[in-house]
Amino acid sequence: MSIDLPTVRLRLDEWDRPADADDHEILARCTGPTLDVGCGPGRLTAALAERGGVVLGIDVVSGAVGLTRGRGGAALRRDVFDTLPGEGRWETALLADGNVGIGGDPVALLQRLREVLDPRGRVVAELAAPGTPHTDGWARLECGVEQQVIRWSVVGIEDIDEIAAQAGLVVVERLQCGERWCAVLEEAA
Template identity: 40%
Template sequence: MSTPVVARFGSGGAEPWADALRGAAVSLELVPTASAQRGERLDVQRWTTGADATDRAVLHGLASPLLDIGSGPGRMIRAAIAAGLDAYGVDADAAAVRAARAAGLPVLDADVFDALPLTGEWSSLLLLDGNIGIGGDVPALLARCAELLRDGGALVVETDPDPARDEVAEYRVRASHGGESDPFPWSRVGRRALLRAAREFVVERVWETEGRSFVRLRITRSGGAAAR
């Protein structure tokens, strides 16, 4: 399957996401391009430091090999390896890949829709930190995850804390110094929208903790009713 994403999160323009990954002292916002709506702060500090207890709890019950989609600088890869999992990341952002590899973490420099190793054989996938929004097409991204997973494999998705949220729009990443990325398509979905789109999966668990919301899905090609 090859459905390349033309514009990526935070890339182009002033490259604010790359600046943050290089350690620049900036705060970032996700800003809609076609609206006067205020931007939403991005939790760069959490993404660029070690995994916290909530992150580590996400890994409970997952099996190897594990792929973190949109892995950024690699905190979840490091946490998964520390938990005894055979874990990798994939990210299309060159700055993120450089940061992760500089830390000795195994990250594929690719878009999730590119040809990837172990397609159909991954036991676990992660879509955290809003990465369910990649490409602005949740059904396409979920279908790609179903392709990547082995039968019985698990996908953990972090959803928007608002369970009713269901938005697709064009956004920019804006830094506190005013620099902006190029526009890119992105989805913002809460639990309800995700469950509507996840028809190929069985819903295994739904939970909230520390202001964050998660859903664990499992692919069962042999069939089975989803608990919704």
């Protein structure tokens, strides 16, 4: 199988900073035990833990997991499509920093998260700005010298309703946090 050159470059050092006001506005939508999918260097995992919440970060990059743990957050090197601790009991799945693109198939990712979440759970997903076309391709994750190429999608705020519906979810809230866009998804009635 040939892999085209990655269309997206994801440098984890860009997210290696303390959580800012926009991050905290997004985190305010996380209720109960939260799974931070694609936690990167752990700024959001650590911020949720500092609030006293139960939170677990997962990432496929071992360096990212190490950075999350270094911040005091709990993290495992896991792929979201593999078996995860607490399946069926998480109240929130957090997909920050465009992580709704993990796996290159946002519908499949959201369907997987429905298995991981409590049936009353929610997905908090950061999305691309209005006018950004939905694209499927590849991304290069970079954490120091460690690099990994993964399937990746870019999903704009305007595309989330259709993608959520295909996964059996509905958008219950949209928000703009500074320059960032998010949606909260829950089970369709």
